[in-house]
Amino acid sequence: xxxxxxxxxxxxxxxxxxxxxxxxxxxLKNPDHLSxxxxxxxxx
Numbered sequence: 837x838x839x840x841x842x843x844x845x846x847x848x849x850x851x852x853x854x855x856x857x858x859x860x861x862x863x864l865k866n867p868d869h870l871s872x873x874x875x876x877x878x879x880x
């Protein structure tokens with residue numbers, strides 16, 4: 837593989853996994869309280 841292809845591969849991996857990690861951290865800090873069983877209880 838060309839060096840530029842490896843660089844773009846690394847950039848793509850960092851963007852995808854970094855976005856997933858950022859969204860996971862955000863979800864852990866700000867949980868969605870209106871999902872699952874709690875939503876059914878709140879709407880009743």
